[in-house]
Amino acid sequence: MSIFVDASTRVVVQGLTGSQGRFHGLRNRAYGTQVVAGVTPGKGGQDVDGIPVFDAVADAVAQTAADTSVIFVPARMAAAAVLEAAEAGIRLVVCITEGIPVHDELRLVDRLASQFRGTRLVGPNCPGVISPGRCNVGITPGEIALAGGPVGVVSRSGTLTYQALQELTRQGLGQTTCVGIGGDPVPGTRFVDCLRAFEDDPETEAVILIGEIGGDDEERAARFIAGEMSKPVVAYVAGMTAPPGRRMGHAGAIISGSSGSASAKVEALRGAGATVVANPTELGSAMAAVLGRAQG
Amino acid sequence: MDLFEYQGKQFLAGMGVPVPAGAVADTPDQAVAAAGSVGYPVAVKAQVRVGGRGKAGGIRLVRDGAEARAAAEAILGLDIRGHLVRRLWLEAAADVAEEYYASFTVDRAERRYLGMLSARGGVDIEEVAASEPEAIARLPISPNGGLSEADARSWAEAAGLASDVHDQAAAMLVTLFGALTGGDADLVEVNPLIVTADRRLVALDAKVSLDDSARFRHPEWEEWGTAEWHDERERRARERGLNYVGLTGTVGVIGNGAGLVLSTLDVVSQAGGTPANFLDVGGGASADVIAAALEVVDGDEKVRAVLVNIFGGITRCDEVARGILDAMGRVDLRSPIVVRLDGTNAEEGRVLLADHQSDRLVSQPTMLDAAQAAVALAAGG
Numbered sequence: 001m002s003i004f005v006d007a008s009t010r011v012v013v014q015g016l017t018g019s020q021g022r023f024h025g026l027r028n029r030a031y032g033t034q035v036v037a038g039v040t041p042g043k044g045g046q047d048v049d050g051i052p053v054f055d056a057v058a059d060a061v062a063q064t065a066a067d068t069s070v071i072f073v074p075a076r077m078a079a080a081a082v083l084e085a086a087e088a089g090i091r092l093v094v095c096i097t098e099g100i101p102v103h104d105e106l107r108l109v110d111r112l113a114s115q116f117r118g119t120r121l122v123g124p125n126c127p128g129v130i131s132p133g134r135c136n137v138g139i140t141p142g143e144i145a146l147a148g149g150p151v152g153v154v155s156r157s158g159t160l161t162y163q164a165l166q167e168l169t170r171q172g173l174g175q176t177t178c179v180g181i182g183g184d185p186v187p188g189t190r191f192v193d194c195l196r197a198f199e200d201d202p203e204t205e206a207v208i209l210i211g212e213i214g215g216d217d218e219e220r221a222a223r224f225i226a227g228e229m230s231k232p233v234v235a236y237v238a239g240m241t242a243p244p245g246r247r248m249g250h251a252g253a254i255i256s257g258s259s260g261s262a263s264a265k266v267e268a269l270r271g272a273g274a275t276v277v278a279n280p281t282e283l284g285s286a287m288a289a290v291l292g293r294a295q296g
Numbered sequence: 297m298d299l300f301e302y303q304g305k306q307f308l309a310g311m312g313v314p315v316p317a318g319a320v321a322d323t324p325d326q327a328v329a330a331a332g333s334v335g336y337p338v339a340v341k342a343q344v345r346v347g348g349r350g351k352a353g354g355i356r357l358v359r360d361g362a363e364a365r366a367a368a369e370a371i372l373g374l375d376i377r378g379h380l381v382r383r384l385w386l387e388a389a390a391d392v393a394e395e396y397y398a399s400f401t402v403d404r405a406e407r408r409y410l411g412m413l414s415a416r417g418g419v420d421i422e423e424v425a426a427s428e429p430e431a432i433a434r435l436p437i438s439p440n441g442g443l444s445e446a447d448a449r450s451w452a453e454a455a456g457l458a459s460d461v462h463d464q465a466a467a468m469l470v471t472l473f474g475a476l477t478g479g480d481a482d483l484v485e486v487n488p489l490i491v492t493a494d495r496r497l498v499a500l501d502a503k504v505s506l507d508d509s510a511r512f513r514h515p516e517w518e519e520w521g522t523a524e525w526h527d528e529r530e531r532r533a534r535e536r537g538l539n540y541v542g543l544t545g546t547v548g549v550i551g552n553g554a555g556l557v558l559s560t561l562d563v564v565s566q567a568g569g570t571p572a573n574f575l576d577v578g579g580g581a582s583a584d585v586i587a588a589a590l591e592v593v594d595g596d597e598k599v600r601a602v603l604v605n606i607f608g609g610i611t612r613c614d615e616v617a618r619g620i621l622d623a624m625g626r627v628d629l630r631s632p633i634v635v636r637l638d639g640t641n642a643e644e645g646r647v648l649l650a651d652h653q654s655d656r657l658v659s660q661p662t663m664l665d666a667a668q669a670a671v672a673l674a675a676g677g
Contacts, residue, residue: 076513100509101513103510110440139609141640155555157553157555157556157559159551162639186404212555215405238559239558240562240565242558242574243543248557249553249554249557249574250555251508251509278562279664280559
């Protein structure tokens with residue numbers, strides 16, 4: 001099994017006719033994902049390499065039974081695009097778009113939580129969700145992932161996720177699902193949501209968690225690991241040497257006053273029993289050791 | 297983007313918050329003229345984006361032109377906790393009866409807004425929070441709800457503000473919250489929020505941070521554009537559209553993806569070095585972007601070696617390799633470059649660099665190897 005997506009996932013690409021949407025939508029399809037529709041207002045009736053384009057998500061859902069959306073529209077329109085998908089009954093919305101204003105994001109996440117409980121938002125500002133061999137929704141390069149499990153991966157960073165996938169694959173350790181939750185201050189899906197799903201997924205035996213400075217999501221994850229998780233967690237937190245008060249690339253990666261430092265997160269995760277590595281290149285070997293498997 | 301105090305006051309005044317009349321000055325002559333136009337007594341205040349300027353001698357009260365000149369001469373050029381004073385704000389001195397504290401922020405952990413209000417203003421609020429947490433009234437605000445004047449009034453009561461200013465405070469708190477949400481700020485802090493001797497509420501200081509992601513709908517922010525950079529290196533990087541944060545070490549760092557670059561800084565430190573900067577070239581960087589990044593990082597006089605750490609996803613490693621060779625051919629880079637390429641087209645990239653290996657350009661297979669090599673070069677140079 002996997003979490004959030006599987007081989008039956010039917011994807012609509014919001015912004016399919018744009019350069020990013022087209023490139024990654026076709027790449028996802030080439031990976032084997034069922035990319036069944038695109039949406040661009042005003043371009044309904046066209047197609048992108050055979051994928052039908054609709055004016056609205058509701059039309060795409062009615063015509064193609066899409067249940068998952070991936071969003072490549074510009075930041076100023078992205079929050080509205082997520083809401084449109086939720087209103088159309090989409091179950092999983094993966095928002096790749098970076099640079100959504102924080103107030104828009106906060107109001108969006110609040111509305112989803114109060115009015116659209118059946119819709120999960122992953123992102124914004126994330127690489128997406130991949131279940132190797134089954135489904136790739138987003139921009140993760142599928143070739144570095146290995147099908148078959150038993151490791152689940154959840155991360156706030158795109159490129160560090162790729163690094164982790166490569167390290168696991170080198171060790172012969174496959175992945176059940178890899179979820180990039182994104183680098184924004186108010187992500188739709190947080191570490192705990194993914195840890196809970198991995199804990200409930202019979203195919204997942206252990207989890208890699210990649211955090212970074214800013215916020216308290218890693219600390220919340222630590223409390224969940226200590227209190228409710230039976231599966232082992234291997235973690236890495238980026239930003240041990242980051243200066244306070246400076247935004248380090250991601251909108252959410254900032255140490256504010258005394259909160260959000262990497263050392264506090266590492267301490268919390270260690271205290272919860274997670275194996276914390278000092279360097280992302282050690283994620284694969286540490287996971288192999290935790291699972292008691294020799295390099296394969 | 298953090299605003300200077302005077303910019304924060306312009307921002308709040310535009311939203312309808314009362315602030316003292318004032319003017320900026322960059323020289324003692326301008327300061328004397330500004331003080332004269334404001335009317336004595338005048339507070340001369342250093343404009344730096346760091347707290348504690350009062351204790352550091354960055355604020356003086358003056359009564360005439362001679363005092364204004366002396367104060368300006370003393371404060372301009374002052375180093376306040378690593379921040380050089382280049383500009384002054386001169387404002388009409390206030391007759392202070394009470395000092396309060398008010399702030400609104402995005403509470404990312406709880407996914408809502410948080411207001412903080414206290415009758416103990418004028419001091420470091422983190423100290424108040426530590427020593428007297430009950431002196432701060434915290435108000436969670438729903439993102440789709442908002443703050444009513446009635447709620448704000450009860451809040452002012454709960455915080456222990458003087459009863460004769462409750463109505464005034466309620467109106468001002470609603471305005472400040474509107475400045476946060478409508479103004480696309482992620483922090484609005486007024487400390488102190490004063491009551492004058494004639495019982496008027498005035499924002500005597502202003503700390504405002506704007507959400508850079510909302511810039512597209514705020515053309516008026518352009519006039520505050522200079523607030524974006526902290527030093528000359530950052531200004532050069534911004535001109536080239538690069539995501540750069542200046543640090544103090546000798547190993548320049550370039551990578552793709554915020555997490556990977558953050559991680560690279562850590563690995564450089566683990567290898568015994570000190571990173572000179574954070575520079576994320578983002579996804580899909582072209583050869584031109586890599587070349588521009590190398591020029592900016594190499595332009596930092598402290599840099600002794602540059603580490604380029606790429607894990608290609610959308611970014612193609614052969615493009616990165618071309619950018620490195622292009623930059624080396626175009627400009628005379630002072631620093632040796634250590635390169636680690638992995639991911640999309642990594643092999644093609646490594647092959648491109650293989651013919652050019654020298655003491656100026658070194659390829660390494662892993663992030664750790666590359667960091668160690670760069671640290672060794674920085675130490676040796």
